[in-house]
Amino acid sequence: MSHRQDGILEPRQIDASVPATERLGRGPVAIIECVENIPCNPCVDACQKGAIRIEGDMNGTPSVDFDICDGCMLCVSACPGLAIFVVNKGLPGGVAEVSLPYEYTPLPSVGDTVVTLSREGAVLGEGTIQRVLSSKALDRTPIVTLSVPADHAMDVRHFLAKEPPA
Ligand code: SF4
Numbered sequence: 655m656s657h658r659q660d661g662i663l664e665p666r667q668i669d670a671s672v673p674a675t676e677r678l679g680r681g682p683v684a685i686i687e688c689v690e691n692i693p694c695n696p697c698v699d700a701c702q703k704g705a706i707r708i709e710g711d712m713n714g715t716p717s718v719d720f721d722i723c724d725g726c727m728l729c730v731s732a733c734p735g736l737a738i739f740v741v742n743k744g745l746p747g748g749v750a751e752v753s754l755p756y757e758y759t760p761l762p763s764v765g766d767t768v769v770t771l772s773r774e775g776a777v778l779g780e781g782t783i784q785r786v787l788s789s790k791a792l793d794r795t796p797i798v799t800l801s802v803p804a805d806h807a808m809d810v811r812h813f814l815a816k817e818p819p820a
């Protein structure tokens with residue numbers, strides 16, 4: 655598959671990773687934004703439910719069975735490419751949660767307000783840190799969950815800590 659040289663997904667590639675609206679509304683689900691044909695498959699091994707498959711040899715790209723995936727997030731920290739996110743659009747009140755791998759220090763704290771960023775690094779708005787997971791069970795990359803406006807859920811893929819007031 656041809657793709658942008660900067661590694662940012664094209665709209666058609668994003669569409670291919672997104673579950674149906676009905677599935678998104680049922681609760682957390684993994685979104686895999688991995689389109690490189692590289693020899694890699696820790697995501698497959700990390701998913702204890704067998705929801706992730708790579709067709710053919712391990713140079714293929716992974717896909718998720720959205721009906722099996724329950725959004726447990728084990729695959730998020732196992733991915734060396736930081737290419738897996740869990741989105742929960744099953745929440746009331748016009749908010750959604752986005753869980754993403756976060757390799758920077760210091761880790762944010764629950765309740766922090768942060769600046770949300772798109773795949774391209776564009777500012778989208780604000781989010782609030784809901785959970786920070788950094789345990790031995792997730793022995794690679796910490797996972798940060800933030801709440802965002804529901805219509806930003808498929809666009810927020812990173813964040814910046816806001817400077818504390820002087
Ligand atoms: S979130 Fe959990 S169930 Fe879903 S694909 Fe990842 S490891 Fe499997």
Ligand code: SF4
Nearest residue numbers: 688694696697733735
């Ligand atoms: S572990 Fe990450 S980079 Fe490797 S195939 Fe899976 S999604 Fe792609």
